Amino acid sequence: MRTKALILTAAxxxxxIATSMAQVYSVNAVGYVNISIPKKAGxxxxxxxxxxxxxxxxxxxxxxxxxxxxGTSVYLFxxxxxxxxxxxxxxxxxxxxxxxxxxxxxxxxxxxxxxxxTVLTFVGExxxxxxxxxxxxxxxxxxxxxxxxxxxxxxxLLTPNDGDNLYKFDPVTQSYVVYSYLLGVGWxxxxxxxxxxxxxxxxxxxxxTMQWTRTFSVN
Amino acid sequence: xxKLIAIAFVSLTTMSGFSQGTVLFNNRTGGANAPITNxxxxxxxxxxxxxxxxxxxxxxxxxxxxxxxxxxxxxxxxVSPGYFVQTVPRVLNNGLTIAGGADAAIxxxxxxxxxxxxxxxxxxxxxxxxxGPVLGKSEIFxxxxxxxxxxxxxxxxxxxxxxxxxxxxxxPSVIALxxxxxxxxxWRRRK
Numbered sequence: 001m002r003t004k005a006l007i008l009t010a011a012x013x014x015x016x017i018a019t020s021m022a023q024v025y026s027v028n029a030v031g032y033v034n035i036s037i038p039k040k041a042g043x044x045x046x047x048x049x050x051x052x053x054x055x056x057x058x059x060x061x062x063x064x065x066x067x068x069x070x071g072t073s074v075y076l077f078x079x080x081x082x083x084x085x086x087x088x089x090x091x092x093x094x095x096x097x098x099x100x101x102x103x104x105x106x107x108x109x110x111x112x113x114x115x116x117x118t119v120l121t122f123v124g125e126x127x128x129x130x131x132x133x134x135x136x137x138x139x140x141x142x143x144x145x146x147x148x149x150x151x152x153x154x155x156x157l158l159t160p161n162d163g164d165n166l167y168k169f170d171p172v173t174q175s176y177v178v179y180s181y182l183l184g185v186g187w188x189x190x191x192x193x194x195x196x197x198x199x200x201x202x203x204x205x206x207x208x209t210m211q212w213t214r215t216f217s218v219n
Numbered sequence: 220x221x222k223l224i225a226i227a228f229v230s231l232t233t234m235s236g237f238s239q240g241t242v243l244f245n246n247r248t249g250g251a252n253a254p255i256t257n258x259x260x261x262x263x264x265x266x267x268x269x270x271x272x273x274x275x276x277x278x279x280x281x282x283x284x285x286x287x288x289x290x291x292x293x294x295x296x297x298v299s300p301g302y303f304v305q306t307v308p309r310v311l312n313n314g315l316t317i318a319g320g321a322d323a324a325i326x327x328x329x330x331x332x333x334x335x336x337x338x339x340x341x342x343x344x345x346x347x348x349x350x351g352p353v354l355g356k357s358e359i360f361x362x363x364x365x366x367x368x369x370x371x372x373x374x375x376x377x378x379x380x381x382x383x384x385x386x387x388x389x390x391p392s393v394i395a396l397x398x399x400x401x402x403x404x405x406w407r408r409r410k
Contacts, residue, residue, distance in 0.1 A: 044250035095306035
């Protein structure tokens with residue numbers, strides 16, 4: 001138990017150091033994660049793929065992102081279609097919905113209203129126990145169910161299928177970096193590293209839902 | 220070589236499926252900010268379903284809006300003054316299909332719901348109701364669409380839309396006055 005706590009501490013600490021995108025300020029079971037998104041200069045909108053890294057009281061957008069910049073939208077990709085809740089000052093979230101750890105989403109910041117950088121803070125509890133993150137056939141936006149950064153397979157324990165693709169979105173260039181997995185070869189060109197609170201598009205090329213499982217504890 | 224094989228694989232898998240353009244029907248977020256105003260009151264169209272908005276489209280470059288078609292989903296009300304913000308992207312496939320990722324010509328039409336539940340009904344009622352309920356449409360603008368068959372291309376927002384006014388049909392007396400003025404100008408030119 002103590003070892004696991006140390007591993008988590010190390011992982012969260014490393015997450016804060018290794019990436020400029022996410023900084024973790026707490027290693028307790030309850031804490032918060034700040035995610036900093038640099039605005040794309042000269043563009044009307046800045047996109048990033050994020051994830052809710054912690055369990056809030058109900059994981060509704062109105063709870064986990066209560067006051068994002070005016071005009072922010074979130075693109076959820078569920079059951080093969082987009083669902084796009086939006087936030088307007090004075091109105092709140094239109095299409096408020098729960099976003100649980102393990103599910104990723106695009107956030108679209110209105111550059112006319114969003115500060116540079118925009119820092120989004122997620123508050124909640126570190127998910128623990130036997131965690132199962134279903135990765136459906138074809139495309140989905142996924143993330144680690146625990147607030148841990150690292151290599152997608154080596155550290156975060158996602159076992160890919162032959163031919164699967166992972167689309168990591170770079171908020172600086174506003175474009176994808178695509179990684180492909182070939183059996184017997186591994187990830188091309190390199191195994192992708194995922195930051196705390198970062199989501200990604202995953203293309204499961206099998207007809208079955210994959211189960212991305214973790215057993216995790218901070219005690 | 221392995222990289223090329225992987226890229227080819229990615230390309231083939233993402234290109235499979237029938238591609239259809241998608242647009243986020245939302246005039247307030249994701250970089251869009253184009254409110255709709257009632258020219259009579261000078262106020263933004265009120266929240267609720269007393270006013271309706273609908274998305275019309277055609278192939279990019281079309282300038283005659285009489286050829287535009289509406290999306291299949293029903294017109295929507297306003298979630299805050301001047302703004303309709305929908306969470307479900309519209310697919311441009313109602314008889315006319317715009318390919319995913321392609322440019323489309325878009326026009327937003329809005330009207331007082333007292334005129335009717337659809338644009339066609341409302342427009343006919345508007346023409347026969349001088350100085351009555353208001354109606355209007357946006358300029359035609361070009362919008363790059365998202366791709367329903369490739370979700371890595373997200374539905375586009377109405378980022379190129381400009382706000383517009385809803386107005387009543389001018390009363391016959393106003394039209395007659397305008398026609399009289401025009402005739403006077405033409406008569407003077409001929410002299």
